[in-house]
Amino acid sequence: MPQVPGLVKGLGVTLRTMFKPAVTVxxxxxxxxPTPRARGVIALxxxxxxxxxxxxxxxxxWCIYIxxxxxxxxxxxxxxxxxxxxxxDRFDIDYSLCMYCGICVEVCPFDAxxxxxxxxxxxxxxxxxxxxxxxxxxxxxxxxxxEAYEAGSEQKVKKIPR
Amino acid sequence: xxxxLLAIDLAYWQVTTIKVVIVVSFIPLSxxxxxxxxxxxxxxxxxxxxxxxxxxxxxVLQLVADGVKFIQxxxxxxxxxxxxxxxxxxxxxxxxxxxxxxxxxxxxDLFVENLDVGIFFALAVSSVSVIGxxxxxxASANKYSLMGGLRAAGQLIAYELPLVLAVVGxxxxxxxxxxxxxxxxxxxxxxxxxxxxxxxFILTQFVGFAVFLIAVQAExxxxxxxxxxxxxxxxxxxxxxxxxxxxxxFFIGEFGTAFAFAAIAATLFLGGWWLPGMDPDSNAxxxxxxxxxxxxxxxVSFFIFWFRFTFPRFREDQxxxxxxxxxxxxxxxxxxVTGVLKVAF
Numbered sequence: 001m002p003q004v005p006g007l008v009k010g011l012g013v014t015l016r017t018m019f020k021p022a023v024t025v026x027x028x029x030x031x032x033x034p035t036p037r038a039r040g041v042i043a044l045x046x047x048x049x050x051x052x053x054x055x056x057x058x059x060x061x062w063c064i065y066i067x068x069x070x071x072x073x074x075x076x077x078x079x080x081x082x083x084x085x086x087x088x089d090r091f092d093i094d095y096s097l098c099m100y101c102g103i104c105v106e107v108c109p110f111d112a113x114x115x116x117x118x119x120x121x122x123x124x125x126x127x128x129x130x131x132x133x134x135x136x137x138x139x140x141x142x143x144x145x146x147e148a149y150e151a152g153s154e155q156k157v158k159k160i161p162r
Numbered sequence: 163x164x165x166x167l168l169a170i171d172l173a174y175w176q177v178t179t180i181k182v183v184i185v186v187s188f189i190p191l192s193x194x195x196x197x198x199x200x201x202x203x204x205x206x207x208x209x210x211x212x213x214x215x216x217x218x219x220x221x222v223l224q225l226v227a228d229g230v231k232f233i234q235x236x237x238x239x240x241x242x243x244x245x246x247x248x249x250x251x252x253x254x255x256x257x258x259x260x261x262x263x264x265x266x267x268x269x270x271d272l273f274v275e276n277l278d279v280g281i282f283f284a285l286a287v288s289s290v291s292v293i294g295x296x297x298x299x300x301a302s303a304n305k306y307s308l309m310g311g312l313r314a315a316g317q318l319i320a321y322e323l324p325l326v327l328a329v330v331g332x333x334x335x336x337x338x339x340x341x342x343x344x345x346x347x348x349x350x351x352x353x354x355x356x357x358x359x360x361x362x363f364i365l366t367q368f369v370g371f372a373v374f375l376i377a378v379q380a381e382x383x384x385x386x387x388x389x390x391x392x393x394x395x396x397x398x399x400x401x402x403x404x405x406x407x408x409x410x411x412f413f414i415g416e417f418g419t420a421f422a423f424a425a426i427a428a429t430l431f432l433g434g435w436w437l438p439g440m441d442p443d444s445n446a447x448x449x450x451x452x453x454x455x456x457x458x459x460x461x462v463s464f465f466i467f468w469f470r471f472t473f474p475r476f477r478e479d480q481x482x483x484x485x486x487x488x489x490x491x492x493x494x495x496x497x498x499v500t501g502v503l504k505v506a507f
Binding site: 011023 | 204207209210211215468469471472473
C-alpha cells in the first residue's frame, strides 16, 4: 500500500486548512483594499489628449468612442501662421464592453489614460456604464502615484498629471 | 416523564402513524443538517472560504432557500422518457432511505422497529436505492443517464459485499443481528475487566470499521467513488434529466442515506445511543440516547465527508479492482480471525 502515506498527508492538508481562517472578504460588509496597480477603471486626463485615436483603434472590444474636430489656434509669435490643433468633443468608454486589457493605457503616447484601482461603479442599467469624458476625468483624482523605482535608478519617477 | 409517556397505550394504527410521521419528517431534517454542517460549511473552510453567509446567521437557512427554489421549478419530463418509471425513481431512492431509518435505535425503548434481523434488514433495504438509480438511468432516455445508472449499479453491487462482510465480524462478536442487541452487547462488554467504556467494537473490529466506512463511502457515491455522477465524465449521471423537486428527492435521499449509514456505523462500532458510565437499561438514556447517537453520527459523518472533500475520483476499473481484490479479501480474513478468536476465548 504505497499510496497510504500520501492519502494521510492529503487528509492532513484539508484538516489544517479547515482550522485556518478563511481568506474570503465579506465584500458588501467589509471592503477589500485593492493593490495600487489594480485595474479598476480607466481615467482620462482630457488636456493631454490629442485625439490621435490610437487607443480607439487598438481597443480589442472597440469600446472607446472618440469624436473631435480641428481648429486654428492663434500663432505663437507675432506674424506667424495660425496653428492647427485638435479639440476633443467626445471621449466615451463603454465599461459594459471593456475587458480591462489596458492596451489603451499602454498605447497612449501623450499620457492621457491611466489605471485607477477604483471598482465600485456598477449600475442598474447597462447603458449607464458608458462613462463620458467628464466621468472619466473624475477618475483622475483616484489615480495613485507611480511607485518608486528600485534604489540607485537614475530615472526619475513620472508624475501623474492631476 | 418518559415512563408516563411509555405508559400511554395506543392502537396499532396510531403508533404506526406517529412513527411514520417522525421518520418522514426526520429524513429531510437529517439531510439539511448534514448538507449545511458538512457540505456547505466544512467543505468551504477546507477550501479556505466561508460558504453561504447571508441566508440566516452564517447561512443556516441557505439549504431551506435552495429547497424552496427547487420546489418552485418546473417539473420537466424528457420527451422520450418512460414517464411512470422516471417519476417513480426518486421516490424509490427516498423509500430506501426511509426504510433504513426504521431500524436504527435511539434509546433503550426509543426505536421505530426493533427487528431481530436488524442489521440484515438495514443492509438489504439499502440496496433498494440501486433499483431507483437504475430506474432513473434507464427511464431518462439519455445516454449519460444510462451510463451513470449502470456505473452506479456496478459500484453499489461491488461494494455491497464488503459492507455486509465487514458487519459479519461485529455480528459474530455480539452474537446477535439486532441493532439493539449489538448496542447492549457493547455496553455490557469490558476491556480486560475494565468496563466503564464498555467494549465499543471499533477497538476489536477496527479493520471491519475501516472496511465498513470505505464501503459506505462507495454506497453513498461520495467523492472518491462518485463515478455514477461524475460531472466531468458523464455530466451528472442518472440525475442529468431531473429538475425541481425530483432532483431535491435525490439530494435528500443521498444525504439522508449518509445520515442513516453514519447512524448504523455509530451503532455497530461506537456503541450507538449508549453513553459510557450509564446503565444501558436506565430510563434517562431514552432522553440522552438520541443526543449521544447524534453526536456519534456527526463524528462518523465528519470522517465520511472529510474523505469526500479530500480525495480525487477513482477510475472506474480501479474502483472495481479495489473492491474485489482488496476490500473483500480483507473483510473475509477479518471474519475468519474474529470467528477463531470468538471460539478461542
